[in-house]
Amino acid sequence: MSHMSNFDFATSFNNTSFPNPIFTASGCAGSGKELSQFFPLNEIGAIVTKSIMVKARSGRPTPRMAETPSGMLNSIGLQGPGIDQFLAEDIPFLIKAGSRIIVSIAGESVDDYGSLARRLRGVPGLSAVEVNISCPNVESRGQVFACDPIASRAVVEVVRRTLGGELPIIVKLSPDVTDIVAIAGEVISAGADGLALINTLLGMVIDIDLMRPKLGGKTGGLSGPAIRPIAVRAIYQVHQAFPKVPILGMGGVTNGRDALELVLAGASGVSIGTATFGNPSALMSVKEELKSLLIARGFSSFKDAVGHAHRSENE
Ligand SMILES: Cc1cc2nc3c(=O)[nH]c(=O)nc-3n(C[C@H](O)[C@H](O)[C@H](O)COP(=O)(O)O)c2cc1C
Numbered sequence: 001m002s003h004m005s006n007f008d009f010a011t012s013f014n015n016t017s018f019p020n021p022i023f024t025a026s027g028c029a030g031s032g033k034e035l036s037q038f039f040p041l042n043e044i045g046a047i048v049t050k051s052i053m054v055k056a057r058s059g060r061p062t063p064r065m066a067e068t069p070s071g072m073l074n075s076i077g078l079q080g081p082g083i084d085q086f087l088a089e090d091i092p093f094l095i096k097a098g099s100r101i102i103v104s105i106a107g108e109s110v111d112d113y114g115s116l117a118r119r120l121r122g123v124p125g126l127s128a129v130e131v132n133i134s135c136p137n138v139e140s141r142g143q144v145f146a147c148d149p150i151a152s153r154a155v156v157e158v159v160r161r162t163l164g165g166e167l168p169i170i171v172k173l174s175p176d177v178t179d180i181v182a183i184a185g186e187v188i189s190a191g192a193d194g195l196a197l198i199n200t201l202l203g204m205v206i207d208i209d210l211m212r213p214k215l216g217g218k219t220g221g222l223s224g225p226a227i228r229p230i231a232v233r234a235i236y237q238v239h240q241a242f243p244k245v246p247i248l249g250m251g252g253v254t255n256g257r258d259a260l261e262l263v264l265a266g267a268s269g270v271s272i273g274t275a276t277f278g279n280p281s282a283l284m285s286v287k288e289e290l291k292s293l294l295i296a297r298g299f300s301s302f303k304d305a306v307g308h309a310h311r312s313e314n315e
Pocket of ligand 1: 025026027028050051074076078104132172198199200221222223224225227250251252253271272273274275
């Protein structure tokens with residue numbers, strides 16, 4: 001037991017530290033209210049909130065979910081209350097719960113991101129901002145920001161300029177690109193402190209009885225175990241190119257072994273999304289399993305394991 005309690009599970013993103021590396025994934029736990037019925041929110045590294053937009057939105061047409069082998073497809077769209085209600089209600093709830101908070105923001109234009117960053121300035125109790133750039137840019141024929149290096153750079157620059165050095169900026173990238181390392185390089189040079197990898201992949205399911213796309217929005221984001229090897233590959237490639245930039249990894253993590261894979265590839269933190277829908281306590285079990293697996297492999301601190309798959313390759 002004393003061996004267990006000596007283990008240092010803390011992680012950090014730049015100067016912000018977290019007691020352990022297990023986080024929610026944006027959009028999969030709202031603002032934490034439902035999860036708080038299953039465990040105290042301060043038990044996890046941080047809550048990453050659903051991506052918040054400038055105005056309230058109702059999301060995309062139904063149906064919005066389809067099951068796929070080892071995963072799911074969703075086309076929720078960025079449904080939510082808008083930044084004003086979020087700041088008035090969700091942030092005070094999370095502060096009261098003792099939770100560390102990472103606010104995810106999303107926009108349809110570079111200006112939207114600037115407005116959101118302005119509203120976050122001086123808000124007490126925030127640990128970091130996650131910038132979700134996997135959204136259609138209405139000023140560029142709906143092309144997703146994260147697939148366009150110039151638009152990605154513009155978003156990160158406006159958030160950086162607006163927030164100054166107030167909060168770490170973690171930029172969430174899409175795996176739906178030819179070269180994720182190139183996009184990572186753009187956003188890092190534009191001022192990102194860290195990266196979140198990966199968002200969902202664009203997919204489609206066709207109902208063969210109705211003989212048309214199953215989702216009301218036709219396409220949707222693929223998540224769950226089916227995408228884990230892509231997450232591991234993206235994290236590995238980006239960590240190899242930018243070893244000093246912290247990565248929040250996510251994609252199909254359901255147990256401690258999955259989380260360990262992302263950590264060894266280079267993730268300084270692990271977010272859990274789809275797994276919480278089937279098992280609201282998944283965050284707690286992944287946390288305990290990851291700790292045991294690290295101790296069993298002789299690590300005395302979590303940070304020593306980050307990116308270890310790269311080191312053993314060279315030795
Ligand atoms: C229903 C649903 C809603 C999501 N909403 C968001 C969101 O608002 N912002 C965001 O950055 N990612 C969103 N994501 C993506 C997740 O945060 C995560 O990157 C992805 O699902 C991979 O992790 P997982 O396999 O553990 O779910 C959403 C995913 C799902 C399944």
